[in-house]
Amino acid sequence: MRIGDEYDIVVIGAGPAGSTAAKFAADKASVLVVDKHREIGSPKRCGEGVGIRTFNEFGIPIDKRFINTEIYGSVVYAPNGKELKVRQENIMGYVIERKIFDKYLATDAVRNGATVVAESHASLWKEDGKLVGVKVKHQGEKLYVRSKMVIAADGVESQIARDMGIDTTLVPYEADSCIEYEMCGIDFDEMDLLHVFVGQELAPRGYVWVFPKDDDRANVGIGIVGNEKKTAKYYLDRFIAKRPGLMQGSILEVNVGSVPVGGFMEDFVKDNFMVVGDAARQINPMHGGGIYEVMLGGKLAGDIAGKAIEENNMDLIKNYAKMWESVRGQRLKKVLKVRNFIEKLNDKEIDYLADIWSGEDLFELTRGNYVSVFKKIIKHPKLLKMAKNLILS
Amino acid sequence: MMKIENCYECGGCVAVCPTRAITIIDEVIINIEKCVRCGICELMCPVGLIDIKSIKEREIK
Structure with a gap:
């Protein structure tokens, strides 16, 4: 693998936010994306339900390789069992295969000119207190990569931003603690709708989801408030145990995650450094979904980073927070x-x-x-x- | 240093740790020196893998 000595922009993290930022930045600048995982897209921390607008607005093809099911609506179940159902004639979204979807987004960034390298653990490289690039540990080798700008898309942990002096520490109350099983062999009705079960007793400050991936296969997961004493696993296992149609299922995959649902950061930018995606808390605080939000954040950041490089004016990236506020932030504050x-x-x-x-x-x-x-x-x-x-x- | 066994590496504990005592690089390690035993990570872990009591007990030994 060839990691060069110098790029205009280094993006840390190749999830949807990082790959999207890289794709748009690569229009005008040389871009390196590093991801610490051995496989891009795995492990996922996601229910995998994505609205149709994400595909429309970002020009993502409706590709069978990463689309499991077409979704026509949703059912929300109240604690007393009452169902609030929406069913539309048109497709409202899809349940996707994140492993393949994330790889597609990374591929898209590469085809637009970016270089992507997995199994690369990055930390910030500073000289005289100034950010001059990143140090990368790639397959046991330590490399120094100089860059004019760094974009952190390193997920909910967001350690890179903290290294830059931006305090991204989450309080548990502002996070959801999640676990999900991909189950097969289940017996569940209306497998073309997203199913959401709410109630403080069932899932404190959160919900259980059943997102269909096939007629007999679904992501069955839960998110609960981060400061709840009992674990997310406890609540999910209890939910499944009460439903024979789910209980009979096999478990194909176990995913665990934390979602920052306390609202997005205000402080996205510092000098020649930007934060995007889960690291910047660009998440819908109502349902914890964020593919659309983080891709939007990535696009805005990538666009403006490329422009700043092209015009050799780093101050331009200060506008990123304002742009986010007007295109998405104001709405998310209402949510x-x-x-x-x-x-x-x-x-x-x-x-x-x-x-x-x-x-x-x-x-x-x-x-x-x-x-x-x-x-x-x-x-x-x-x-x-x-x-x-x-x-x- | 204390290794967390069977961890899914979701990063929740890392995100909430106020002293940055937890790192995920190949494996999940709690730096006992930096840890202030606040227990926030224990609350946050979706599968209950962190046991702050065991860190305290190690200290006594």
Whole structure:
């Protein structure tokens, strides 16, 4: 493998954020992407449900190699069993195979001119306190790579940003603790919808998901608030044990992860350094999904990094945070307000809302459009007060 | 140094550790010198692999 001595930009991490940043930066600059894992795309920390807009907006082909199932809607199950269902005629999204999807994105970056190297562990290289590149450990070899700019896309751990003096330490309350089994041989209805089970008793501040990958195969996972004493595994195993249709299934894969759901960082940029993706908390705080968000963050960062190199003006990257704020950040802040409301509900209140809200209402909430949805709780004084406080906060 | 066995390397403990005592490079290691025994990583671990009590016990020995 050929890692050169010098690049305009080094991207650390080849997940969806890093590969997308690299692809767009490579339009105007020389780009190296390093990933510490031996295989790009693995291990995944993901339920693998991706909305159709991600494919449309980023021009990703509908390729059978990484698409498992077409998804036409979703069902949210309240604690009392009430189902809020949305089913559309058109495809709303897909359940994908992240291992292959992530490799496709890395391939796309390479075809656009970037160099990608797996099994490469990077740390920052500073001279006189200034960031001048990265040190890379690749297959036992230590290399020094000089670069004008570094983009950290190193995931939820986000150690690179901390090395740069940006405090990205998560508090457990702002993270979801997750585990997921890929199960096969299950008996579950409506395998063209995403299934979501909510309730504080079932999954504190989170939910259980069943995302179909075949007629008899699905990702069955859970996310719970990070400071819950019992483990995510405890809650997921308990959920499965109560459902014979799942209990009969085999386990093909076990995935474990943490999702930063406390809202995105404000401080994305420092000198010639940027943070993108999970490392920058670019995640929808309502459902913890983030493929679309991190790719958007990656595109914005990659575009502006390339432009800064082309114009030899590092100050340009300061605009990254502002651009993010206007294209996505403002909306995600609204979504966080909704989440702050929802997380305070007890199971009785969730059941009550399941009676007055529709599946479409829930969709609007995940997009941060809460005004008309919250108007429906006018007859419940306590919830109305909570909602009002939220809107005014 | 203490190695975490059977870890899935999800990085949750690394993300929440206030003293950066946990590193994942090929394997997951808690640096006992840096660890302040706050137990946040134990809470965060989705599968319950970290046991702060065992770090404290090691100290006594």
